[in-house]
Amino acid sequence: MNILAIDTAGRTAAVAVMRDDTLLYECNTNTGLTHSETVIPMVDAALKACGLRCKDIDLFGVTAGPGSFTGLRIGLSAVKGMAFVGDVPCAGVSTLEALAFGMSGEGTVVGALDARRGQVYWAGFDLATHERLTPDAAAPVDSLEKFVADCKKPLIFVGDGAGLCYNRFGNTDGVLDCPVPLRVLRGAGVALAARRMWENGLAVPPAQLLPEYHRLSQAERERAEREARTHSDV
Template identity: 45%
Template sequence: MKILALESSALACSACLCEDDFPIAQFYENSGMTHSKTLLPMAEELLKHCGVSLGDVDVVAAAAGPGSFTGLRIGVSAAKGLAWALDKPCAKVSTLEAMAWNLAALPGQICPVMDARRSQVYNARFSSDGEAIRRLAPDRAIGLEELAAELETEGQPQILVGDGAQLCYNDFIKRGLKVRMVPPNLRFQNAWGVARAALDQAREGRLIPASELTPDYHRLSQAERERLARDKEKGE
């Protein structure tokens, strides 16, 4: 099964072509360039260099959230556009689950964290047996205090991954929690994890049509929060 996966949920941007869980090729960029300029050309060049047409692809997958509102819209829109033309099924993948899959070879508890600002992180928790991952907590936006309390109760060492790893490490070490960070080459999102999560969805019959592929933001945008605040003031 050939899977084309796209990841643009944060600063890094990548596209990956896999045959089941075997990576055929991956393009990755973390240069600060806008994903609207890089992601779709990246995917098109990836297929071209591999001698694979879009018609040969069985599944189009995208990291659907949480993450940057703009980045998620770009990635989901690109995946929808590629899939819709040839009626390809899609996989709507949790950004956090995809990050955990990248560390599946490390036995233990995996704690993906993305900086959500305002003293919060986007987070989920997983365990790995060295081959596959199992979800321990849902995707959510959670305060550092609340997450630290949860990990303290859990009492197990945690492997931190994601652009919020350094933030959480600095805070949690001061609290005496048993945490460690993966090195930078494994720390940030990449499209292979998206493809691996998509493979499970395909095997379990959970793929969706392109028309149903939408982002999962997990939190209101700043504009929406400001609008609600203004409406509340008017109501008072």
């Protein structure tokens, strides 16, 4: 099985090609360019390096959320455009699960993304099996305290929200530091998470590939706050 995986959910972008258990190609960028500028050239370079074309791909994997609303739409649109031609199955994977699949070892890994306003998108996973321990959630960093205290150790944090978590829990017994360059989301993690979804019968036709935002956009939140203030003044 040939899997093409894409991540555009956060600050970095990633592309990987995996054939069965072999990682054929992987590339991560953090150049400050927009994902709309980088992702298609990255995909083109990946396919050329592997001697493949879109028609050779059996499964497309892409981070579907949480993450930047614009970034998610770029990745999902790119995958849909490539998959529609041959109606190739697609796996919209959790960004947090893809982060976990990029790591290995014993203990627990928490995928964390900066959700602003002192919050993180987060979920916990067993580091050895990548089995999910919690659902994806958006919550204040302090709300992870019970999970951090109770989970199997050692514990590491990955993702662009890892720094916020280490600031709060870095001195907790059993919490190990993960070097900043290794906290990024890997394309291989997206590919592995996509393959698990396919094995579990969760891959979908491209038309059914949808984002999982997990919260309202900033504009929607601000509108809701204005409406709430208006109603309270009535």
